[in-house]
Amino acid sequence: MKTLIVQTIRIRWNTISRLALPIGFAIFFALEPATGWPQHDHPAGQSFPPVAGNPAISFDLQALDGKPAGLTNFRGKPLVMNFFASWCDPCRDEMPLINELASRAAKDGYNVLGIAVEDGRAAVTEFAKEAKLVFPIALDLNSTVKRAYRVFGPPATFFIDAQGVIRDIVLGPMTQERAREGLKKAGVAR
Amino acid sequence: MKASPTKSLWTTACFLLAGCSAELIPPHRGRITPLSLGPEIQLGDSEANPSTPFLRFAVDGKLYAIWTEDESGQKNNPSSLSAHQHSGKMAPSPLRNALLAASSDGGKTWSASKQVNSGAEAVQGEENGPKVAFDASNRPYVVWSIPGEKGDKTRANIRFAMADGNGGFTPARTLNEVKDAARFPIIEFSPDGNLLIAWIDRRIDNPKPRQLYLMRIGLDGKALTKNYAVGEGLCECCKLGIAFADGGKTVYMVDRQVNDKQVRNHVLRKSTDGAATFEAPVEISDDGWQVPSCPHSGPSLARDRRGQLHVTWFTLGRSEKDAGIYYGVSKDDGKSFAARQLVHANTAPEILYSTLAVGEDDTVYLAWSNLDGTGKAQIFMRSLAPDGRTWTPIQQLSNAKGNAGRPVLALRKNQLHVAWTETDGEDSRVVLRSGTVDQ
Numbered sequence: 068m069k070t071l072i073v074q075t076i077r078i079r080w081n082t083i084s085r086l087a088l089p090i091g092f093a094i095f096f097a098l099e100p101a102t103g104w105p106q107h108d109h110p111a112g113q114s115f116p117p118v119a120g121n122p123a124i125s126f127d128l129q130a131l132d133g134k135p136a137g138l139t140n141f142r143g144k145p146l147v148m149n150f151f152a153s154w155c156d157p158c159r160d161e162m163p164l165i166n167e168l169a170s171r172a173a174k175d176g177y178n179v180l181g182i183a184v185e186d187g188r189a190a191v192t193e194f195a196k197e198a199k200l201v202f203p204i205a206l207d208l209n210s211t212v213k214r215a216y217r218v219f220g221p222p223a224t225f226f227i228d229a230q231g232v233i234r235d236i237v238l239g240p241m242t243q244e245r246a247r248e249g250l251k252k253a254g255v256a257r
Numbered sequence: 258m259k260a261s262p263t264k265s266l267w268t269t270a271c272f273l274l275a276g277c278s279a280e281l282i283p284p285h286r287g288r289i290t291p292l293s294l295g296p297e298i299q300l301g302d303s304e305a306n307p308s309t310p311f312l313r314f315a316v317d318g319k320l321y322a323i324w325t326e327d328e329s330g331q332k333n334n335p336s337s338l339s340a341h342q343h344s345g346k347m348a349p350s351p352l353r354n355a356l357l358a359a360s361s362d363g364g365k366t367w368s369a370s371k372q373v374n375s376g377a378e379a380v381q382g383e384e385n386g387p388k389v390a391f392d393a394s395n396r397p398y399v400v401w402s403i404p405g406e407k408g409d410k411t412r413a414n415i416r417f418a419m420a421d422g423n424g425g426f427t428p429a430r431t432l433n434e435v436k437d438a439a440r441f442p443i444i445e446f447s448p449d450g451n452l453l454i455a456w457i458d459r460r461i462d463n464p465k466p467r468q469l470y471l472m473r474i475g476l477d478g479k480a481l482t483k484n485y486a487v488g489e490g491l492c493e494c495c496k497l498g499i500a501f502a503d504g505g506k507t508v509y510m511v512d513r514q515v516n517d518k519q520v521r522n523h524v525l526r527k528s529t530d531g532a533a534t535f536e537a538p539v540e541i542s543d544d545g546w547q548v549p550s551c552p553h554s555g556p557s558l559a560r561d562r563r564g565q566l567h568v569t570w571f572t573l574g575r576s577e578k579d580a581g582i583y584y585g586v587s588k589d590d591g592k593s594f595a596a597r598q599l600v601h602a603n604t605a606p607e608i609l610y611s612t613l614a615v616g617e618d619d620t621v622y623l624a625w626s627n628l629d630g631t632g633k634a635q636i637f638m639r640s641l642a643p644d645g646r647t648w649t650p651i652q653q654l655s656n657a658k659g660n661a662g663r664p665v666l667a668l669r670k671n672q673l674h675v676a677w678t679e680t681d682g683e684d685s686r687v688v689l690r691s692g693t694v695d696q
Contacts, residue, residue: 152551154411155550156551157550157551187683189351190351193408194408208659208683209660209680209681209682210607210660211632214605214606214607214628217606219573220551222550222551238550240549240550
């Protein structure tokens with residue numbers, strides 16, 4: 068009986084040892100999807116995560132009219148920075164409110180910048196015309212700014228104070244209440 | 258009663274060995290060799306910013322590609338040119354055409370492309386590009402969407418055209434009976450012999466999110482049904498997926514749902530009466546991604562010969578660490594889905610796009626976008642063996658200078674084709690890679 072047990076165990080272990088390499092491969096490939104691709108750092112130049120309290124991440128883009136629309140072009144005044152796309156339903160829904168904020172910006176001492184993501188010049192130009200947008204729009208054609216600000220899907224709005232610090236973030240459509248709150252946090256006295 | 262040490266040892270050993278046998282000696286014959294694909298081929302007029310490809314085989318084995326390009330009439334528009342940064346390049350225009358071309362040699366060479374839309378239109382792209390289906394006599398039928406009357410891309414219209422028998426296409430007509438309310442169309446030649454068209458509709462704008470609408474069209478292009486709703490609660494900006502069984506009597510559809518808390522999980526819908534009605538949707542995976550903004554990335558569905566349903570999708574999940582491309586399978590005809598498998602984790606904050614196709618041996622091929630080590634979106638691919646567990650290594654297919662996105666697959670016998678859009682600044686191009694797989 069003992070001999071039989073020992074033989075069985077020996078056969079089992081022999082089987083396992085013969086299978087060690089393929090088993091190793093199988094485990095490796097089974098686990099590989101779970102561990103995923105090597106994680107990479109965020110885009111170059113990003114020093115701080117884009118969260119409230121951190122300095123806004125610098126960028127250089129061009130507006131639809133060809134003028135520079137980088138972050139430094141808006142320094143000195145609070146900035147409402149809205150990421151949107153012409154194909155995005157909630158972006159279109161909130162756009163009248165963003166446009167209203169822009170129409171009061173000069174009087175209340177702040178700027179509004181639209182950043183079009185995953186969109187083309189022609190479509191954005193049409194949208195700006197159709198929606199009668201009164202604020203500058205920058206084209207983030209290679210998605211670098213969207214990624215730096217960790218915008219998974221438009222719309223998203225960042226309220227940045229006059230010193231260039233992010234004070235509030237609204238992910239998803241803007242509301243009157245959140246706009247008031249964001250402007251207040253960014254130092255806009257109304 | 259006290260167990261003897263020898264007996265305990267023996268019992269433990271038996272359990273361990275039984276466990277080892279079950280876990281370590283699976284009877285799989287999975288493939289782990291990487292896929293082999295040929296060099297990149299560009300489709301379309303490189304001066305006209307080709308984008309948003311879709312691939313499909315006709316019954317005769319020809320591979321077709323449809324994509325969009327800038328309207329050629331804009332080429333010499335001085336006012337548009339002044340805004341464009343690339344001298345000599347076609348000016349950007351909201352007017353885009355749908356182009357169709359065929360390859361008889363496995364994607365190596367292509368026929369001259371034919372414009373499908375009869376008039377100048379702003380044929381939409383992104384998740385919402387044109388789609389083509391073929392009947393048993395290889396006749397193409399095409400759907401696409403154009404912005405609504407006021408130019409609103411989100412209040413759009415579904416257009417339809419078919420080959421006119423003289424080498425061209427019939428004049429396009431609008432399929433949605435309520436204007437400015439439909440987009441994300443798909444078209445399929447149903448095994449029961451006519452065309453099934455589906456789209457996301459917003460004719461009822463509130464309080465519910467979007468509806469799933471269908472209609473049937475005969476091979477002569479005439480409507481066989483009016484528009485009819487079969488589902489609701491759809492995410493407004495994510496593509497649909499579809500598969501057939503039982504000669505077209507059974508129809509499966511997948512879409513991204515959005516609930517009242519803005520959680521956007523995916524569901525499978527099943528019809529057993531040829532898409533006239535659908536059973537209650539079955540959740541594919543409780544990912545829990547709560548997002549009030551636009552995911553603009555929908556699921557993809559395929560059915561294998563065993564009747565298993567394969568789905569891939571993107572989700573951010575309940576936290577960013579869960580973000581990535583996932584795969585799920587139903588082995589009980591859509592009643593339930595096995596726990597999701599992570600195909601590729603997000604390498605950076607980014608919406609990813611995925612698609613899949615199933616081979617004749619039930620191998621599942623997946624393609625998707627993700628960021629590479631330099632922060633650019635690229636196309637990746639891997640396959641899953643019929644055992645459902647053995648994955649090939651992840652392969653990067655593209656080397657885009659800017660970004661690559663929205664891959665599509667076509668698979669027939671041992672021919673595998675992958676196409677995608679690459680963008681760099683204001684330029685775009687359509688890239689195709691082809692290869693053969695073991696079947």
